[in-house]
Amino acid sequence: MAIAWSLRRCVASLLAMGTVLPSAQAVYYKISTPDEIRESARTLAYDMMLFYQGNKTGEIPGILPGPPTEHKGDYYWWEGGAMMGTYIDYWYLTGDPSYNHVITEGLLHQTGPNEDYMPPNHTASLGNDDQGFWGMSAMLAAENKFPNPPEDKPQWLALAQAVFNTQAHPDRHDETCGGGLRWQVPPMNMGYNYKNTIANGCFFNLGARLARYTQNETYAKHAAKTFEWLWNVNYIDHESWSVYDGGHVEHNCTDVNKAQFSYNVALLLQGSAFMYNYTNGSDLWRGRVENLLNSTLRDFFPEGIAFEVPCEGRQGACTADMLSFKGYVHRWLAATTKIAPFTREKILPVLRTSAQAAVNQCTGGATGRRCGFYWSGGVFVDPAVDKTSGAGEAMSALAAVSSLLIDEVAPPATNTTGGISKGDPDAGSRSKDTFEVLAPVTTGDRAGAAILMILMLGGAIGAWGWMSLGD
Ligand SMILES: *[C@@H]1O[C@H](CO)[C@@H](O)[C@H](O)[C@H]1NC(C)=O
Ligand SMILES: *[C@@H]1O[C@H](CO)[C@@H](O)[C@H](O)[C@H]1NC(C)=O
Ligand SMILES: *[C@@H]1O[C@H](CO)[C@@H](O)[C@H](O)[C@H]1NC(C)=O
Ligand SMILES: *[C@@H]1O[C@H](CO)[C@@H](O)[C@H](O)[C@H]1NC(C)=O
Ligand SMILES: *[C@@H]1O[C@H](CO)[C@@H](O)[C@H](O)[C@H]1NC(C)=O
Numbered sequence: 001m002a003i004a005w006s007l008r009r010c011v012a013s014l015l016a017m018g019t020v021l022p023s024a025q026a027v028y029y030k031i032s033t034p035d036e037i038r039e040s041a042r043t044l045a046y047d048m049m050l051f052y053q054g055n056k057t058g059e060i061p062g063i064l065p066g067p068p069t070e071h072k073g074d075y076y077w078w079e080g081g082a083m084m085g086t087y088i089d090y091w092y093l094t095g096d097p098s099y100n101h102v103i104t105e106g107l108l109h110q111t112g113p114n115e116d117y118m119p120p121n122h123t124a125s126l127g128n129d130d131q132g133f134w135g136m137s138a139m140l141a142a143e144n145k146f147p148n149p150p151e152d153k154p155q156w157l158a159l160a161q162a163v164f165n166t167q168a169h170p171d172r173h174d175e176t177c178g179g180g181l182r183w184q185v186p187p188m189n190m191g192y193n194y195k196n197t198i199a200n201g202c203f204f205n206l207g208a209r210l211a212r213y214t215q216n217e218t219y220a221k222h223a224a225k226t227f228e229w230l231w232n233v234n235y236i237d238h239e240s241w242s243v244y245d246g247g248h249v250e251h252n253c254t255d256v257n258k259a260q261f262s263y264n265v266a267l268l269l270q271g272s273a274f275m276y277n278y279t280n281g282s283d284l285w286r287g288r289v290e291n292l293l294n295s296t297l298r299d300f301f302p303e304g305i306a307f308e309v310p311c312e313g314r315q316g317a318c319t320a321d322m323l324s325f326k327g328y329v330h331r332w333l334a335a336t337t338k339i340a341p342f343t344r345e346k347i348l349p350v351l352r353t354s355a356q357a358a359v360n361q362c363t364g365g366a367t368g369r370r371c372g373f374y375w376s377g378g379v380f381v382d383p384a385v386d387k388t389s390g391a392g393e394a395m396s397a398l399a400a401v402s403s404l405l406i407d408e409v410a411p412p413a414t415n416t417t418g419g420i421s422k423g424d425p426d427a428g429s430r431s432k433d434t435f436e437v438l439a440p441v442t443t444g445d446r447a448g449a450a451i452l453m454i455l456m457l458g459g460a461i462g463a464w465g466w467m468s469l470g471d
């Protein structure tokens with residue numbers, strides 16, 4: 001809390017100091033009625049697509065320009081997967097199929113030879129979270145009844161099961177810290193000694209959703225066990241339900257890095273909502289949903305507007321990864337209202353104030369409608385001042401606006417309520433984590449964005465010790 005407010009004051013003073021160019025333009029996007037929302041989302045989706053090169057001749061389908069480690073652009077592999085999910089929701093919420101072919105092509109191109117989102121181009125730097133983001137987008141395609149791929153291609157549900165199965169495999173789990181997944185998959189990678197919330201959160205979330213979709217208890221058992229592990233290692237605060245970033249195996253995960261990122265808590269919230277629904281409304285999962293929802297709104301929506309606590313308000317402190325988090329949080333909150341309807345009245349007003357703040361600052365660029373990152377500031381921040389008008393920011397505004405249509409759509413489907421995706425419980429079993437043959441890498445395609453940034457943020461966030469990676 002204290003951190004959030006001091007950062008907000010910091011933004012306020014930045015604005016007061018005139019480092020932010022005042023916007024001359026009127027607000028471009030209107031979102032008062034469903035028609036206005038659809039129209040605004042259509043333009044936001046078009047503008048976001050301009051960042052994507054993957055459907056052009058000679059470019060690679062599924063990814064945004066990158067990775068930065070190869071000086072090919074700002075975006076890591078996982079963010080392409082997150083983008084695919086954003087457009088699956090865009091179609092589901094608005095009914096506009098314009099990008100479905102682009103998204104289908106991207107989702108299928110990145111599956112890798114074993115159809116489990118471990119493509120050779122990215123396995124050397126693979127995080128469980130990176131793979132998890134692609135798996136969650138495949139899961140979403142199944143839940144939203146996104147048009148099926150051709151029959152000779154891997155199917156959405158099977159792809160999600162493949163990701164889950166590779167991660168549930170005993171090879172990816174060990175007894176350090178009493179269980180849990182490591183951040184990185186290849187043992188020689190920096191970050192292999194870090195067990196973090198995002199890696200385990202993706203696995204938990206996917207397990208909860210597979211349980212509800214297939215009614216297969218095995219997924220639910222893994223999900224529940226992972227949640228309990230996150231609780232036992234205190235990555236979820238037992239008093240405040242704030243959700244922290246992770247810890248190191250050499251400290252038995254007791255060196256909890258207390259950086260809070262919005263996507264960690266929102267991912268656990270959405271997964272808990274699926275478990276709540278799967279368990280027919282159990283008190284246990286209802287309590288977890290309530291507490292995580294309170295924590296999400298308290299820590300990340302001061303005045304009802306999404307605010308990325310650990311980096312926002314400090315010029316240049318948010319990485320390209322972090323600049324995309326607000327969109328996922330909006331989408332996961334919206335989905336939560338469908339499967340845990342008791343949260344609806346609390347969530348919808350916040351999604352609205354936050355989306356309104358998002359579009360209020362989409363007044364930049366030559367078009368007068370480009371979006372930035374500083375939603376609570378109310379004005380577009382010129383990229384010359386702070387590089388915050390890229391794909392993540394565009395994706396977040398798109399997600400915030402399209403999620404306002406959540407009341408208009410059917411809940412996520414299941415195998416028994418109209419789902420049309422064909423599964424394969426054994427998917428992913430052809431895979432083997434044979435990384436010893438690969439050259440060591442030192443930087444990952446990191447969805448677990450915290451790692452490098454924490455070094456830079458240390459002083460501002462607090463007094464806990466950050467143990468340098470690779471020690
Ligand atoms: C890529 O997709 C966009 C959006 O659908 C479309 O406007 C563009 O023409 C496509 N480009 C190619 C080469 O297919
Ligand atoms: C892997 O990377 C190479 C080099 O950038 C590229 O040509 C190829 O299309 C990529 N393969 C996949 C499946 O994305
Ligand atoms: C390591 O942490 C786990 C999980 O918190 C705990 O169950 C276990 O007892 C700890 N082991 C040691 C040696 O402290
Ligand atoms: C939820 O209720 C249905 C219908 O009564 C039942 O078949 C199912 O086993 C229940 N699920 C759980 C996890 O208790
Ligand atoms: C589970 O989700 C369905 C929508 O799929 C909803 O109608 C139902 O009320 C939810 N169950 C509970 C216990 O909230």
Ligand SMILES: *[C@@H]1O[C@H](CO)[C@@H](O)[C@H](O)[C@H]1NC(C)=O
Pocket residue numbers: 287290291294
């Ligand atoms: C969540 O916050 C509301 C106030 O907004 C409060 O009434 C409720 O008791 C809280 N729930 C839990 C589980 O702490």
Ligand SMILES: *[C@@H]1O[C@H](CO)[C@@H](O)[C@H](O)[C@H]1NC(C)=O
Pocket residue numbers: 415416419420421422
């Ligand atoms: C639902 O799952 C069962 C068991 O996996 C399968 O036999 C059935 O075909 C599935 N139904 C649909 C509509 O996919």
Ligand SMILES: *[C@@H]1O[C@H](CO)[C@@H](O)[C@H](O)[C@H]1NC(C)=O
Pocket residue numbers: 165216217218219425426
């Ligand atoms: C349930 O899921 C587990 C784990 O993937 C799998 O081994 C099992 O075959 C599944 N059961 C059914 C009935 O599909």
